[in-house]
Amino acid sequence: AQSVAQPEDQVNVAEGNPLTVKCTYSVSGNPYLFWYVQYPNRGLQFLLKYITGDNLVKGSYGFEAEFNKSQTSFHLKKPSALVSDSALYFCAVRDVMDTGRRALTFGSGTRLQVQP
Amino acid sequence: GAGVSQSPSNKVTEKGKDVELRCDPISGHTALYWYRQSLGQGLEFLIYFQGNSAPDKSGLPSDRFSAERTGGSVSTLTIQRTQQEDSAVYLCASTLGGTGELFFGEGSRLTVL
Numbered sequence: 001a002q003s004v005a006q007p008e009d010q011v012n013v014a015e016g017n018p019l020t021v022k023c024t025y026s027v028s029g030n031p032y033l034f035w036y037v038q039y040p041n042r043g044l045q046f047l048l049k050y051i052t053g054d055n056l057v058k059g060s061y062g063f064e065a066e067f068n069k070s071q072t073s074f075h076l077k078k079p080s081a082l083v084s085d086s087a088l089y090f091c092a093v094r095d096v097m098d099t100g101r102r103a104l105t106f107g108s109g110t111r112l113q114v115q116p
Numbered sequence: 117g118a119g120v121s122q123s124p125s126n127k128v129t130e131k132g133k134d135v136e137l138r139c140d141p142i143s144g145h146t147a148l149y150w151y152r153q154s155l156g157q158g159l160e161f162l163i164y165f166q167g168n169s170a171p172d173k174s175g176l177p178s179d180r181f182s183a184e185r186t187g188g189s190v191s192t193l194t195i196q197r198t199q200q201e202d203s204a205v206y207l208c209a210s211t212l213g214g215t216g217e218l219f220f221g222e223g224s225r226l227t228v229l
Binding site (some may be wrong): 043045103105 | 120
């Protein structure tokens, strides 16, 4: 079985400050991990993914995420938040062993609010 | 087109009616997903098609829901005898499969009165 948890329904941060959106996962084997963003009244957009290799992954719009196998986490980070980053963020996981046989499992989402 | 296309973008129906939602994936993408999102909440997995393999239907909430994918391309999600709790945004996504990221459509917003 595979699952992903986003423990915070909402994260508030001031513009210019660093932001972190938390994600933990559970898989039987090794994970493929993804972050997606959803702006108001829009479809989901891909931000970044971890497949293998360097634990620090860089993605779109200045976002990055760090894969931590011992803590089974894949937190999303950005050094300096922008008001335009305000959106709904989803973490997703797929077990490497289940590729081609299982759907991508999404977390419940975290709403990021960046105050000016 | 270049992206995933879904139709209709909005559908209002009466309780008890059947509805069909259509998804045109990106050409060449072998995997296609349907998810449901209620009121800006999380994504609920519905069904997953991968190539010629049997679809993973484990997320369909009841036997009123069904989906097909014809010729490995276009997919139709059918909801029979709609209920008010079926009101949601239905999202379709496609991917090359494996490690590839999903490309989502804009969704079909279903409102059941």
